[in-house]
Amino acid sequence: MASDKVVHISDSEFESGIIGNSLPCLVDFWAPWCGPCKAIGPVIDELAAEYEGKVVIAKMNVDDNPATPGKFGIRAIPTLILFKGGEVIDQITGAVGKSQLQDLIKKAI
Template sequence: MAVLTLTKENFETEALKSDVPVLVDFWAEWCGPCRMFSPIVDEFAEENEGKVKVGKVNVDEQPDLAGRYGVMSIPTAILFKNGEIASTLVGVQPKTALEELI
């Protein structure tokens, strides 16, 4: 499954009402650490297809979503389960840290 682009229009449906856990990567184009983290998130999404849904939120394009979830630093990865925040990771993380969330 491809990584989803999440926006305020589809966030509730794709992330909060999902029947599987959803990992959301909050990032920005200009963010060097985000560019380092992105391939890790992509690989995680590919290896965990069916177990978890993965989406990305560009904080420059979706500042309301970043604000709603208290994203102060990027990259930030938030795992949602049953519409609630289950875990939050800030900064570049190894794939094993993402795997431990699910």
């Protein structure tokens, strides 16, 4: 079951919801047909609950929202990008484990 702690964001909401956010933001760029994206989904849900109030965990469907992934040069999914203060801190491509994503998040908090 998907977590209600994960923010689903669109191209039109990205600037205010992610770039303009005062909290660090981890954005999962994914698509519903992507096997590795589905595999990492439960980990994203766990992280959203774990870091609630400290980090915004968001998902963006790249099929429905092509402008933002294009802006950040995303060529493969899942790609997870960590933002802080409107800037890209780091990114990971591929279905990685929870500990790798926790290490990524720790760079921003």
